[in-house]
Amino acid sequence: MVNRKKLGIVGAKVLLVDDSDVTLHVIKSYLTHHGYSVITASSGKLAIELAGKESPDCIVLDLMMPDMQGDEVTRRLKADKELQYIPVIMLTAKSDRETIINCLNSGANDFITKGYDPRVLLERVNGQVRMGKLQKELQKINAVKDRFLRMASHDIRNSISCIKLLTGSVIDGLEGPVSEDQMDVMNRIQHQTNTMLNLLNDILDVSVITSGELKIKPKPHSIADVLKEAFEGFVPAAKAKSITLNWAVPDNISPVTFDYNRIMEVTANLLSNAVKYCKPGEQVELGAKAMEEEVQVWVKDNGQGIKEEELPSLFNSFERLSSKPTGHEKSTGLGLSIAKQIMDLHKGKIWAHSEYGEGATFIFSLSI
Ligand SMILES: Nc1ncnc2c1ncn2[C@@H]1O[C@H](COP(=O)(O)OP(=O)(O)OP(=O)(O)O)[C@@H](O)[C@H]1O
Numbered sequence: 001m002v003n004r005k006k007l008g009i010v011g012a013k014v015l016l017v018d019d020s021d022v023t024l025h026v027i028k029s030y031l032t033h034h035g036y037s038v039i040t041a042s043s044g045k046l047a048i049e050l051a052g053k054e055s056p057d058c059i060v061l062d063l064m065m066p067d068m069q070g071d072e073v074t075r076r077l078k079a080d081k082e083l084q085y086i087p088v089i090m091l092t093a094k095s096d097r098e099t100i101i102n103c104l105n106s107g108a109n110d111f112i113t114k115g116y117d118p119r120v121l122l123e124r125v126n127g128q129v130r131m132g133k134l135q136k137e138l139q140k141i142n143a144v145k146d147r148f149l150r151m152a153s154h155d156i157r158n159s160i161s162c163i164k165l166l167t168g169s170v171i172d173g174l175e176g177p178v179s180e181d182q183m184d185v186m187n188r189i190q191h192q193t194n195t196m197l198n199l200l201n202d203i204l205d206v207s208v209i210t211s212g213e214l215k216i217k218p219k220p221h222s223i224a225d226v227l228k229e230a231f232e233g234f235v236p237a238a239k240a241k242s243i244t245l246n247w248a249v250p251d252n253i254s255p256v257t258f259d260y261n262r263i264m265e266v267t268a269n270l271l272s273n274a275v276k277y278c279k280p281g282e283q284v285e286l287g288a289k290a291m292e293e294e295v296q297v298w299v300k301d302n303g304q305g306i307k308e309e310e311l312p313s314l315f316n317s318f319e320r321l322s323s324k325p326t327g328h329e330k331s332t333g334l335g336l337s338i339a340k341q342i343m344d345l346h347k348g349k350i351w352a353h354s355e356y357g358e359g360a361t362f363i364f365s366l367s368i
């Protein structure tokens, strides 16, 4: 080697994957010379295994391999929660448009065509290793922020629960007589307190779920039971807005395995939306049907619906779209993201279709 200075990120770990021993040898020598610690794999399967065991800072991956192509390896890495942030640079023999689009589409962070200048490869690796390190830093900071948010929400929730208890005791007459005006003020305090408690519960839910700490407790239950409980909870709100709630759940669906409280939360979030985004006189239906391998539950309304271009971001956190509450209800944009994450924990699905102006249908499914 002509250049004696180490131009790599000394000590960073690179996983090099190629079915050609010669390529492995040449790139390994070059990267090692510049300070990288290099491990090698001669197949896609081995690469995925080593990525899990060795946590490399970057993966340099050949596209054409006999057992598993590089784009498939990348797809699997990017679908794995533990491995998805490891940067992948794809090595391709071809440089045509289709090949490059395919590489990037599979989730590769960068690509380089074979016959490259080794120095260019080194700089690409340096760039990706730097990005990966920044990503790790961000994740750490994010985890600290989540923990802080959780602690703060938890403590604030305790104080607000106290205010709720104390105002409740005045409203119930336990603290002696109050005037009509004072009662009106107390009722308003209690209403605001409930709104704050709901918001804090949602924030806590999101933070517990995203930190991976929410564990569900699935057991066999009747789907009709959980849906009935959620449905009944919304009868007063629907009545207050003159919205008709229709029940379309058969009694004879065999028990399904799920976490009762969490599936009730999903159903309640969907019903709450339907009632919130419908106007007086409109209709909401809660229904279910058993299919061959799953039970599907739907909440269907004939309200304002959702714009087609907004459907893909429906389940993102804090996503409030063009459809607005019709009765001054609060809208934080958390309900559907919580529902989606609960369904993911159940290995179930949740999706929606809508014709803007004609209403929306939300469906979730649980395997039998
Ligand atoms: N049934 C529906 N009809 C029309 N738009 C809807 C419906 N359900 C959800 N949306 C749209 O999707 C957005 C996201 O819904 P989501 O339940 O996540 O949040 P939110 O209802 O705004 O607040 P939160 O549920 O946290 O109180 C809503 O702001 C609304 O624009």
Ligand SMILES: [Mg+2]
Binding pocket: 269, 272, 273, 333, 334, 335, 336
């Ligand atoms: Mg909602």
